[in-house]
Amino acid sequence: MSTKPHILVVFGSTRQGRRGEVVVDWLRDKLATRTDATFEFVDLREIPLSFFDSPASPARGSIAPEAAQWAEQVDRADGFIFVTPEYNHSYSAVLKNAIDHLYMQWVHKPGAIVSYGGMSAGYRAAEQLRLVLVELKMVPIREQMGISLVPGVVPHIADQPDSPGGAFLERAYSGMMTELLWWANALIPARQRDREQQS
Ligand SMILES: Cc1cc2nc3c(=O)[nH]c(=O)nc-3n(C[C@H](O)[C@H](O)[C@H](O)COP(=O)(O)O)c2cc1C
Structure with missing residues (x-):
């Protein structure tokens, strides 16, 4: 049986004409090269939940x-990467709704955030999401990625790896994944112990 953590990447925009697909595709390419975890992508468009x-x-x-x-x-x-746009200084309502539909399934798991948006790269959305993760007894990962979709703003998704923006994105990605997988690996046996004690 594989002991690698299983990470669910949750794409939190369902908007018609959404631009976040470039961010998800970028992340998908990066994660495809990793062997230290398994990754599954979920598009909330395919999870039709009512309010x-x-x-x-x-x-x-x-x-x-x-x-x-x-x-x-x-x-x-065993852990999550939330990919969220910034709408009015917060994360998307569709992501909040999907989160609220569950509770126990989130508990004692780490959650990393890849935010995107305008000039502020979605950082305000990420800060609000962190507060919610704490309430779910999750571990919000400090290291995060903020990506601007405004051309010319650093960091930008199209930045070359050897440019300042590209190097910044790479460092942010690497730091986020290191922390996410550290916590995911640490918490797998802890949750297993809980299950054994409860049975
Ligand atoms: C309703 C709405 C509110 C927005 N509010 C903000 C905002 O507060 N800060 C920001 O940087 N960008 C904001 N934007 C820009 C979005 O982050 C940008 O359009 C992004 O592409 C949205 O992601 P999506 O296209 O994948 O849905 C807003 C966009 C919309 C549609």
Whole structure:
């Protein structure tokens, strides 16, 4: 059985004409070269969830039937990379809704953030998402990637690896992955111990 962490990459834009696909594609190419974890990508367009309106909290284990597949995907992940746009200084509503549909499936797992947006590279969205991850008993990874989609702004997705912007992105990516996988590896046995004690 593989002991490598399984990381779920959650793409948080479902907008018509969304521009975040360049960010996801960039990340997909980077992750494809790694052998230290397995990676699965989920596009929230393919997880059609209505606005969360369950009478009971998912923190008590109640999952809406429509969220069953989403719950299973999140449950088997050992960590996450949230790819989120910045909308009005926050992350997307569709990502928040997908998060709120679950609870136990997030607990004691690390979450890294790749934000993107205008001049601020989505950093304000990332800061707000961090607060929510803490409430889910997750470990928000300090090292993060912020990518501007405005041409000429550093760092930009199209920057060459040997340019200042490209080198910055590479360092940010490398630092984020090191920390994410450190925590993912550390928490796998910890969650296993919990399961054994509960059974
Ligand atoms: C409703 C809305 C609000 C936005 N608010 C911000 C913002 O607060 N800060 C920012 O840098 N960019 C903002 N933008 C620009 C987006 O980050 C940019 O359009 C990005 O491409 C959105 O991701 P998407 O195209 O994948 O949905 C906003 C865009 C939209 C549509």
